Amino acid sequence: MKAVHFGAGNIGRGFIGELLHKSGYDVRFADINAEVIDELNEKRSYTIHYAGSDKQVEVNGVSGIHSVEEAGQLSAAIREADLVTTAVGPQVLPHIAPSIAAGLKERSRTDNPPLPVIACENMIGGSTRLKEEVVEIAGEEILGVSCFPDSAVDRIVPIQNNEAMLDVSVEPYFEWVVEKKDFKGKLPDIDGVTYVEDLEPYIERKLFTVNTGHAAVAYKGAEKGYETIREAMDDKEVVEHVRRTLEETGKVLIARYGFEKNSHERYIEKIIERFNNPDLSDFVARVGRGPIRKLGPYDRLVKPARTYIQTMHEDPVNLIETIMSALTYENSEDQEAVRLKELRTRMGTLGAFKEITGLDDRDELVEAIAKKLD
Numbered sequence: 403m404k405a406v407h408f409g410a411g412n413i414g415r416g417f418i419g420e421l422l423h424k425s426g427y428d429v430r431f432a433d434i435n436a437e438v439i440d441e442l443n444e445k446r447s448y449t450i451h452y453a454g455s456d457k458q459v460e461v462n463g464v465s466g467i468h469s470v471e472e473a474g475q476l477s478a479a480i481r482e483a484d485l486v487t488t489a490v491g492p493q494v495l496p497h498i499a500p501s502i503a504a505g506l507k508e509r510s511r512t513d514n515p516p517l518p519v520i521a522c523e524n525m526i527g528g529s530t531r532l533k534e535e536v537v538e539i540a541g542e543e544i545l546g547v548s549c550f551p552d553s554a555v556d557r558i559v560p561i562q563n564n565e566a567m568l569d570v571s572v573e574p575y576f577e578w579v580v581e582k583k584d585f586k587g588k589l590p591d592i593d594g595v596t597y598v599e600d601l602e603p604y605i606e607r608k609l610f611t612v613n614t615g616h617a618a619v620a621y622k623g624a625e626k627g628y629e630t631i632r633e634a635m636d637d638k639e640v641v642e643h644v645r646r647t648l649e650e651t652g653k654v655l656i657a658r659y660g661f662e663k664n665s666h667e668r669y670i671e672k673i674i675e676r677f678n679n680p681d682l683s684d685f686v687a688r689v690g691r692g693p694i695r696k697l698g699p700y701d702r703l704v705k706p707a708r709t710y711i712q713t714m715h716e717d718p719v720n721l722i723e724t725i726m727s728a729l730t731y732e733n734s735e736d737q738e739a740v741r742l743k744e745l746r747t748r749m750g751t752l753g754a755f756k757e758i759t760g761l762d763d764r765d766e767l768v769e770a771i772a773k774k775l776d
């Protein structure tokens with residue numbers, strides 16, 4: 403079986419590549435990073451190290467395609483593939499859509515079955531978003547030869563600092579949940595994937611617990627001058643703030659999806675433990691990257707905060723505190739953090755929040771943040 407995976411980065415090599423290889427796929431990574439692609443083509447394999455244990459997994463039979471310079475090869479690979487996956491970042495999906503559209507157009511001239519394209523990004527509806535971009539380019543008829551099931555992925559893979567360029571250190575935990583309903587034909591046999599009828603509870607539980615919690619560590623940590631997640635998690639005040647924030651998102655999730663209270667509390671504690679993993683070295687700058695995206699109306703902070711207000715009829719004080727820390731996050735090497743600072747200087751903190759979220763003064767979260775800024 404053949405898979406094309408867009409994004410030979412941390413999640414690409416350290417998670418999706420591992421599971422696809424284990425399931426018998428030959429994985430071709432498509433990326434714009436020529437150094438990584440050349441190394442993949444030379445070495446044809448890499449090692450995954452499980453943080454905190456001696457376990458190592460060899461991923462072999464892999465290769466790379468430069469997604470811009472080798473566009474013809476990439477189209478041919480998509481034409482013949484059994485599966486396409488992505489882990490490039492939500493903002494990059496529109497940039498890879500033309501390559502996928504071109505490959506699918508070639509495929510439409512063959513008898514090959516419809517190709518599943520699964521986006522593995524930290525966002526709600528990632529594959530659906532990619533589908534919209536592809537359809538915009540190639541037209542609705544392209545859905546005759548493809549399908550775009552949504553998915554949720556969970557594994558913490560920090561920025562890597564290994565001797566061998568392709569090796570990846572990962573946390574042992576992982577979860578990859580894929581929605582069944584959009585598949586055309588047989589579900590791909592991927593070891594470790596859970597197929598579900600309705601992804602919404604899974605993706606919201608993951609995004610509004612793992613990612614909300616991690617964002618709270620990063621932004622609170624940055625506010626207190628910490629550079630690493632370790633330093634932030636060693637500060638009891640930060641950990642307490644994170645726990646209270648997750649209690650708020652927990653109330654929303656329980657009310658919305660009927661999760662059992664005790665088991666959700668255990669899920670929260672398990673996740674706080676994962677942030678505390680002494681064997682993973684992670685930076686506030688990675689976990690807090692892209693603050694404008696993370697402050698988006700459907701992302702890990704604003705969506706649960708607004709739902710909390712609508713459901714509980716009170717302000718989520720800890721989520722609001724995290725939003726305030728995110729709004730004042732600074733990092734001169736992060737383009738979104740730089741833009742956020744410009745917006746704040748130009749429009750004030752509330753103006754920047756409204757600009758980023760598209761919310762206006764009538765919104766109760768905007769009102770709550772205005773009160774906080776008074």
Ligand SMILES: NC(=O)C1=CN([C@@H]2O[C@H](COP(=O)(O)OP(=O)(O)OC[C@H]3O[C@@H](n4cnc5c(N)ncnc54)[C@H](O)[C@@H]3O)[C@@H](O)[C@H]2O)C=CC1
Nearest residue numbers: 409410411412413433434489490491492497523524558559
């Ligand atoms: N690192 C983590 O712990 C987790 C990350 N994710 C999600 O996975 C996605 C990827 O994250 P990471 O692997 O951490 O990032 P990363 O930065 O390590 O990898 C992204 C890769 O995409 C490549 N890329 C960028 N533009 C491209 C283009 N136009 N065409 C092809 N490749 C392109 C980059 O060169 C890079 O190799 C994000 O959506 C992230 O939210 C989800 C769960 C965990």
Ligand SMILES: O=P(O)(O)OC[C@H]1O[C@](O)(CO)[C@@H](O)[C@@H]1O
Nearest residue numbers: 524557558559612613616617689
């Ligand atoms: O990848 P994003 O959306 O920028 O956010 C980083 C998040 O992704 C993770 O790496 C894994 O979900 C978390 O560590 C962190 O919450």
